[in-house]
Amino acid sequence: xxxxxxxxxxxxxxxxxxxxxxxxxxxxxxxxxxxxxxxxxxxxxxxxxxxxxxxxxxxxxxxxxxxxxxxxxxxxxxxxxxxxxxxxxxxxxxxxxxxxxxxxxxxxxxxxxxxxxxxxxxxxxxxxxxxxxxxxxxxxxxxxxxxxxxxxxxxxxxxxxxxxxxxxxxxxxxxxxxxxxxxxxxxxxxxxxxxxxxxxxxxxxxxxxxxxxxxxxxxxxxxxxxxxxxxxxxxxxxxxxxxxxxxxxxxxxxxxxxxxxxxxxxxxxxxxxxxxxxxxxxxxxxxxxxxxxxxxxxxxxxxxxxxxxxxxxxxxxxxxxxxxxxxxxxxxxxxxxxxxxxxxxxxxxxxxxxxxxxxxxxxxxxxxxxxxxx
Amino acid sequence: xxxxxxxxxxxxxxxxxxxxxxxxxxxxxxxxxxxxxxxxxxxxxxxxxxxxxxxxxxxxxxxxxxxxxxxxxxxxxxxxxxxxxxxxxxxxxxxxxxxxxxxxxxxxxxxxxxxxxxxxxxxxxxxxxxxxxxxxxxxxxxxxxxxxxxxxxxxxxxxxxxxxxxxxxxxxxxxxxxxxxxxxxxxxxxxxxxxxxxxxxxxxxxxxxxxxxxxxxxxxxxxxxxxxxxxxxxxxxxxxxxxxxxxxxxxxxxxxxxxxxxxxxxxxxxxxxxxxxxxxxx
Numbered sequence: 285x286x287x288x289x290x291x292x293x294x295x296x297x298x299x300x301x302x303x304x305x306x307x308x309x310x311x312x313x314x315x316x317x318x319x320x321x322x323x324x325x326x327x328x329x330x331x332x333x334x335x336x337x338x339x340x341x342x343x344x345x346x347x348x349x350x351x352x353x354x355x356x357x358x359x360x361x362x363x364x365x366x367x368x369x370x371x372x373x374x375x376x377x378x379x380x381x382x383x384x385x386x387x388x389x390x391x392x393x394x395x396x397x398x399x400x401x402x403x404x405x406x407x408x409x410x411x412x413x414x415x416x417x418x419x420x421x422x423x424x425x426x427x428x429x430x431x432x433x434x435x436x437x438x439x440x441x442x443x444x445x446x447x448x449x450x451x452x453x454x455x456x457x458x459x460x461x462x463x464x465x466x467x468x469x470x471x472x473x474x475x476x477x478x479x480x481x482x483x484x485x486x487x488x489x490x491x492x493x494x495x496x497x498x499x500x501x502x503x504x505x506x507x508x509x510x511x512x513x514x515x516x517x518x519x520x521x522x523x524x525x526x527x528x529x530x531x532x533x534x535x536x537x538x539x540x541x542x543x544x545x546x547x548x549x550x551x552x553x554x555x556x557x558x559x560x561x562x563x564x565x566x567x568x569x570x571x572x573x574x575x576x577x578x579x580x581x582x583x584x585x586x587x588x589x590x591x592x593x594x595x596x597x598x599x600x601x602x603x604x605x606x607x608x609x610x611x612x613x614x615x616x617x618x619x620x621x622x623x624x625x626x627x628x629x630x631x632x633x634x635x636x637x638x639x640x641x642x643x644x645x646x647x648x649x650x651x652x653x654x655x656x657x658x
Numbered sequence: 659x660x661x662x663x664x665x666x667x668x669x670x671x672x673x674x675x676x677x678x679x680x681x682x683x684x685x686x687x688x689x690x691x692x693x694x695x696x697x698x699x700x701x702x703x704x705x706x707x708x709x710x711x712x713x714x715x716x717x718x719x720x721x722x723x724x725x726x727x728x729x730x731x732x733x734x735x736x737x738x739x740x741x742x743x744x745x746x747x748x749x750x751x752x753x754x755x756x757x758x759x760x761x762x763x764x765x766x767x768x769x770x771x772x773x774x775x776x777x778x779x780x781x782x783x784x785x786x787x788x789x790x791x792x793x794x795x796x797x798x799x800x801x802x803x804x805x806x807x808x809x810x811x812x813x814x815x816x817x818x819x820x821x822x823x824x825x826x827x828x829x830x831x832x833x834x835x836x837x838x839x840x841x842x843x844x845x846x847x848x849x850x851x852x853x854x855x856x857x858x859x860x861x862x863x864x865x866x867x868x869x870x871x872x873x874x875x876x877x878x879x880x881x882x883x884x885x886x887x888x889x890x891x892x893x894x895x896x897x898x899x900x901x902x903x904x905x906x907x908x909x910x911x912x913x914x915x916x917x918x919x920x921x922x923x924x925x926x927x928x929x930x931x932x933x934x935x936x937x938x939x940x
Contacts, residue, residue: 358837378840391838395856408843452842 303368303382303460305332305355305493310364312350324350326517327363332461335491337484339508341498343540347517348497352463355495356383368460379408381460384453388466390445394438398429401437402451409456423451426482443471450479454486461493468503480507501541513537529585530648535655538583544615544626548583548652559651562621564600568649570658581652586615588648589627592641599641600625607635618642682913689714689910696905714906718914729894729911736874736891737918739805743812744869748862750813751820756850758821759828760836777821780814785878796883803887811879816869823868827861828854867926871919891915 307330313321325347332338340348353359355366357378365374373381384405393401402423406416424430427447432440437448446467453462468476484507487494498504504511505525513521513528513536521533532538538546551559553572558565559582566582592599602618602625609631616627616635627642629635651658687702695701695708704710720726754777757763758770792811793802801807831854839849855862880890889897895911898904 356841358840377845378837379843379845383841385838385841387834387838389832389834391832391834393835393853393857395859405842408848449838452838 303493304334304370305461306365306367306370307331307351307355308365308367310351310354310361310366312347312354312359312361312363316362321362323517325354325361328519329364330512330519330522332493332495335487335493336510337487337494337496337508338510338512339496339498339504340512340514341501341504341540342514343499346514348499348514349465351514352385352465352495352497355461356385356463357381358385382456382458383461383463384456384459385463386446386449386453386465386467388469390442390449390470392437392440392445392448394436396437397434398424398437398440398448399433401448402429402433402455405452405456419455419457423455426454426486427451427479443475446470447479454492457490457492459492461495463495463497465497466499467496483507501543513540515540531650531657532583533657535581535583535652538650538652542585542587544586544628546583546585546650547589547625548581549623551580551582551651553578553580557646561600562623564620566600566644566649567598567646568651569646570649570651572651572658575651575653575658578653579655581655583650583652584644584648586626586628588645589625590643590645591627591629591633591635592643595641596643598646599643601639601641603639604635604637685909685912688905689907689913691906693906711906714904714910717904717907718911727894727898727907727911729891729914732889732891732894733914735805735888739808739812739890740870740873743809743816743873744866746809746813747816747820747869748866751817751865752824752855752858752862754817755821755824755828756854758825759831760833774821774825777818780818789879789882792879793882802883803885805888807883808880808888808890811883812873812876815876815879816873819868819872820865823865824858824861827858827865831857863926867922870922874915874919 307328309327309329310325311323311327312325313323315321340351342348350359354361357373357376357380361374365372367373368381393404396404399420402420403416406419411419420433421430424433427450429444429447429451432444437445440448450464450467453459453464468479471479480503483494483496486492496504496507498507509524511521511523511525511528512519515536521528521537528537528541532541532546535546535548538548549561551561551566553575554560554565556571556573557569558567559572559580560566561582568582572580595601600620602620604616604618606617608615608617612631613628614631614633614635616629618625618627618640625642687704688696690704690710690712691701691708692711692713701707717726718729721728758774761770763770763773792814796802796807796811799807801810835857836846836849836854839853840846844852875892876890877892877896880893881896884890884893892915895908895915898908898911
């Protein structure tokens with residue numbers, strides 16, 4: 285009894301500092317006994333700094349959820365170590381790690397009221413009554429749940445239920461990190477926007493580390509300070525939204541981020557700084573000295589392609605096939621031989637019919653060799 | 659067309675109601691008759707058709723020494739055996755079902771589904787196949803003709819039902835619920851009894867209902883495994899029949915034996931109509 289109390293006291297005091305989370309050489313397979321196991325996560329190392337907002341971005345089945353489950357302890361990684369503030373927690377059980385996790389679909393305790401739902405994580409950790417009341421009130425105010433506190437949780441609508449799940453994650457102010465697995469899927473767009481801002485505020489106010497899994501790039505871009513892009517169990521790029529947009533490290537990131545996707549063309553290296561696409565020479569700022577005869581591609585964002593009055597250096601001639609008006613910009617689609625080029629231009633700009641010249645600014649051109657940025 | 663449909667609908671509902679209720683009414687009326695009113699001509703309504711008597715009911719509680727049959731003791735025996743066996747089956751069955759639903763078992767080629775099927779297969783076998791092993795088993799451990807022996811046998815019979823219903827139920831409870839409880843700070847046992855179990859009350863009620871029904875109506879094993887010391891209600895009711903069938907006390911005892919099931923049905927029905935079953939899993 286006494287031992288139990290001491291343990292709890294100790295645990296609570298340890299938990300008062302939030303943690304830096306280190307993932308060191310983590311990899312995971314779901315069929316470890318197979319002679320040739322397939323890896324859901326390939327070996328990687330990463331550090332999540334305390335109090336920052338991270339987004340994990342990637343298509344379905346790329347290992348995002350596995351990564352979260354490894355951090356929260358629901359899944360034990362096949363290899364590697366997890367450290368919270370330099371302390372290894374790999375063998376620690378979920379309930380002993382100080383992590384909150386919100387799933388894609390609302391998980392609520394049907395038999396309890398909204399208040400009890402929100403108070404549950406605190407009760408499990410034996411907080412005092414006053415403290416519980418204070419925290420539940422604060423969280424329910426933030427999430428607009430105050431008026432439902434005494435109604436049974438199962439009577440609420442799907443998005444309110446998801447707010448409860450979210451609230452259970454946020455109610456513990458001392459968590460090392462709140463992990464969210466596409467938490468806003470079931471919530472309507474208007475509320476989504478407001479909630480994302482709320483989460484940001486919570487993060488700034490309490491300095492809680494937030495990790496947000498999504499396959500929606502806009503969500504990731506507007507939410508996170510750091511974005512982790514994943515593909516097929518591999519971490520492809522970690523960086524600021526700006527980096528991901530302007531200098532995608534692989535062609536996958538170029539395709540996946542941005543709307544429309546990055547223009548990417550097969551090309552050949554013609555000199556140290558120039559590539560050729562369909563006999564047109566494009567100058568870039570990359571050093572291409574030793575890339576001859578390799579699988580070389582040129583990538584450029586449609587946002588950076590400019591309309592040119594006449595043919596000059598670094599322009600390509602295209603045949604316009606389609607102009608789409610998106611209200612705030614126009615999207616031109618054109619063909620150069622068999623290559624499709626998309627370009628975003630200002631709405632007011634007059635678009636000449638038929639053939640036109642597009643200018644590729646050299647500093648915005650990215651050259652990829654074997655799908656990786658040079 | 660729709661008129662015809664309405665007509666047919668009400669016709670069949672009425673037909674079915676009569677079909678179900680009439681035997682009951684018949685039994686109620688018969689239980690108040692004496693030899694004369696049963697055997698002479700067909701009679702229906704007390705006081706008009708025949709003079710009602712409580713003799714049929716009185717016999718049930720009179721001791722055999724005074725010419726009665728005394729079903730009170732078998733009645734309580736039945737209640738004890740059914741409730742104890744159901745309770746133990748539900749507790750063990752629920753734990754087994756939770757394990758089968760949440761953890762992965764491997765033993766040679768045996769997997770979770772095989773184990774579940776192994777449980778259910780106990781009910782696929784014809785009871786007569788089980789009777790001899792049970793008989794030998796109980797006589798070896800000296801529990802033949804005892805309440806405890808019957809409880810043991812009934813647990814074997816009822817637990818497959820509990821496992822079967824609860825595995826299915828737990829499989830439909832998302833595993834994220836357990837995971838959320840773990841993340842919220844429960845250990846696995848707390849997650850089970852604080853979160854998963856309260857969510858499974860509808861399933862427990864259904865499983866409990868089936869256990870009670872199957873336990874209560876069993877005649878076969880009660881008949882084979884008991885002799886003189888212990889008697890269960892179904893055996894006693896059948897034993898009422900003699901050279902002159904006492905229709906009046908037979909009817910009365912039949913009504914008394916059905917009563918607990920009717921009460922269970924009413925309780926469960928009330929619970930179901932609250933909507934607690936439907937909204938639990940979304």
